[in-house]
Amino acid sequence: MSTASMPKEHMPISAMMSNTKIQINHVYKKFPAKKGDVTALKDINIQVLDNEFVCVIGPSGCGKSTLLKIVAGLEELSGGEILVNDKVVTGPAADRGMVFQNYTLFPWKTVEENIAFGLRLKKMEKSAVADIVHKYLTVIGLEKFKKSYPKELSGGMKQRVAIARALANSPEVLLMDEPFGALDPYTKASMQELLRKIWQDEKTTILFVTHDIDEAVFLSETLYILSANPGEVQARVPIHLPHSRSIEIKDSTKFFRIRTNLSKVMQGKEDIEAIDEIYSF
């Protein structure tokens, strides 16, 4: 059987026993509606390992944002449970950093004040805050803009600050909901490259949702496809591309074939098994 379609119970014990950061176990979400409840998510099982980059893709309305909000503790689940670092999620907490599509910076604060926000709440010493802010300003390449206000920044720059703000709090996991969805294609590509580098350098654990197959293949170590109505896991797909990835990889035959296969799987035109043939080339 293909590892791509392998159910969790058939996965090697070593994989099951490794350090799991996020466990999404049998999660259901129902929304009340006039004609009866709408099942937005049905029996979702997703495991994210320490320092893994996992993307969830699926068509509009399949429940990607709902799932991420549940992991963030911003939305209640109707069944199942979510654990982050073996602790059951009962609400929002600092162990989960969030980056959304809509820019969520404080407009009245400068770039450095935005990055420092969570640290100041923790009443961290000024010099320690300054060190952390400096570190993440360097990571996102915006040292020269530390005194700027969000309105003076481009969309890509704002998202870089949002990522730095989330990372500055040393979260256990980073949850990202289409963070580059509003950016132009060029900026989006450079942000994807930057995020992949940050993930590699900082050893972060990331759960990222998107409807963009290109983006998901480029970023992921493991990718989950959700189908819609109700949102269900259609397939779990390991992405065997090099660890260090530059955006040029999108022009490679392998990348093209993975993307084409996934697109056909999502349209119900091809079986996920075909992905093993791509990797055997």
Ligand SMILES: Nc1ncnc2c1ncn2[C@@H]1O[C@H](COP(=O)(O)OP(=O)(O)OP(=O)(O)O)[C@@H](O)[C@H]1O
């Ligand atoms: N607060 C809510 N009340 C009722 N139904 C909701 C609510 N939030 C989401 N839904 C429904 O749940 C389903 C999943 O929505 P969700 O926004 O999570 O999907 P999505 O995959 O993120 O979509 P998109 O890619 O368009 O953002 C949809 O059918 C949506 O209408």
